[in-house]
Amino acid sequence: MKDTLLAAVVLRQPIRGRMQGSMVRWIEQFSGSVGMADGFLMEVCVDSVESAINAERGGACRIELCSSLLEGGITPSIGLLQVVKQHVQIPVFAMIRPRGGDFLYSDREVEVMKRDIHLCKSHGADGVVLGALSEDGSVDTELCVELLAASRPLPVTFHRAFDMVRDPVVAMETLIALGFERVLTSGSDSSALEGLPLIKRLVEQAKGRIIVMPGGGITERNLQRILEGSGAQEFHCSARSSKDSAMKFRNSCVSMGAALSAPEYALKVSDVSKIRTLNAIAKNIL
Numbered sequence: 140m141k142d143t144l145l146a147a148v149v150l151r152q153p154i155r156g157r158m159q160g161s162m163v164r165w166i167e168q169f170s171g172s173v174g175m176a177d178g179f180l181m182e183v184c185v186d187s188v189e190s191a192i193n194a195e196r197g198g199a200c201r202i203e204l205c206s207s208l209l210e211g212g213i214t215p216s217i218g219l220l221q222v223v224k225q226h227v228q229i230p231v232f233a234m235i236r237p238r239g240g241d242f243l244y245s246d247r248e249v250e251v252m253k254r255d256i257h258l259c260k261s262h263g264a265d266g267v268v269l270g271a272l273s274e275d276g277s278v279d280t281e282l283c284v285e286l287l288a289a290s291r292p293l294p295v296t297f298h299r300a301f302d303m304v305r306d307p308v309v310a311m312e313t314l315i316a317l318g319f320e321r322v323l324t325s326g327s328d329s330s331a332l333e334g335l336p337l338i339k340r341l342v343e344q345a346k347g348r349i350i351v352m353p354g355g356g357i358t359e360r361n362l363q364r365i366l367e368g369s370g371a372q373e374f375h376c377s378a379r380s381s382k383d384s385a386m387k388f389r390n391s392c393v394s395m396g397a398a399l400s401a402p403e404y405a406l407k408v409s410d411v412s413k414i415r416t417l418n419a420i421a422k423n424i425l
Contacts, residue, residue: 179366179421180373182232182352183409184212190379190409191223191231197378197414202231203268203296208377208407210239211299214255217262230265232296235286242272242300249282256289266293268323270300277305278313287318294320299355302327307337311344321350323375330356331365331374338369359416366424374421378413382406 183194184203191202204223205212213236223231237244237251244252256267267290271279278297287295297319304310307327314322324341326334331353342351353365354375366374383405 179424181414181418181421182354182373182375183414184208184354184375184377185223185409186212186215186219187406187408188219188222188226191227193409193411194378194414195227195229197409197411198418199229199414201229201265202227203234203375204231204264205234205236207239208379212236213239214252214259217258220259220262220264224263231263232266232268232294233259233264234298235259235267235269235290236298242270242303243274243279244271244282249285252286253289256286260290260293264293266295266320268296268298270298272300272303275305276303278310278317280313280317283317283319296320296352297322299323299325302334302355307341308344311341311349315345315348319349321352321373323352323354325353325355328355331369332356332361335365335368338365338371342370357417359413359420362417362420363424366421376414376417377407378410378417379407380410380413382408 180200181198182201182203183190183197183199184205185191185194186205186208191204194202202223203212204215204220206215206219207213212234214234220231220233235252235255237248237255252269256269259267269286269290271282271286273279297314301307301310301314301322301324304327311322324334324338325331326337326341328334328337331338334355338351338353345351350373351369351371352373352375353369353371357365357374357376362374365371
């Protein structure tokens with residue numbers, strides 16, 4: 140493992156050098172005044188063009204673009220990425236996850252992930268979100284080195300695969316050594332509120348070496364407690380509401396998904412008013 144981590148650190152050095160000019164300008168542009176909630180950065184996960192537009196209108200600073208949020212998010216189509224990029228100005232980070240379920244990937248799934256990274260980069264993604272684990276519940280360092288190399292010079296977030304690791308403290312140091320810019324976590328619990336004690340410990344452990352971004356079940360009712368209790372400077376939410384289908388004719392006997400799928404004639408869409416409320420709460424904390 141030490142050899143792998145050393146290789147990752149060595150791999151990062153020329154990348155950092157090449158990134159220095161353009162990435163500093165990118166960070167200044169997108170981590171500064173645009174959508175910043177007076178020191179707190181709000182990322183909204185979306186799976187549609189409408190939700191992406193609503194997220195920006197509501198004051199989001201960054202979008203995590205996925206398909207199938209019902210499965211926790213998988214890789215979006217290139218068509219969705221292209222159209223979203225045409226309609227929003229804030230950064231769009233693309234999820235790289237070939238399927239739902241666990242984060243232990245086969246060789247063919249890894250090939251899909253690498254091709255998706257290439258396609259997302261070539262079609263305007265501003266960053267990517269990914270993660271991979273070994274069967275023992277540790278971060279798959281070897282695979283992550285490969286995926287990070289494929290992703291550069293874009294910034295990379297390690298997603299909530301982190302919440303499935305055996306030892307979060309060890310995993311955090313691994314991610315830092317590998318060079319991930321941030322980690323999204325619910326504190327290894329069902330929501331960021333339940334996982335708040337661990338999130339706080341992770342923020343303290345990170346000491347600015349990596350951004351710890353709480354996410355999972357964040358609402359206007361618990362955001363203040365999560366931000367104040369964790370010390371985090373970024374947070375991740377979906378802020379969705381149900382929207383009724385415009386269909387007039389409805390066949391209630393047929394469903395396009397499994398028995399536990401979402402209702403056929405209702406859509407979940409990011410809610411502008413909810414996002415604005417979350418943004419206002421984050422501003423008022425200071």
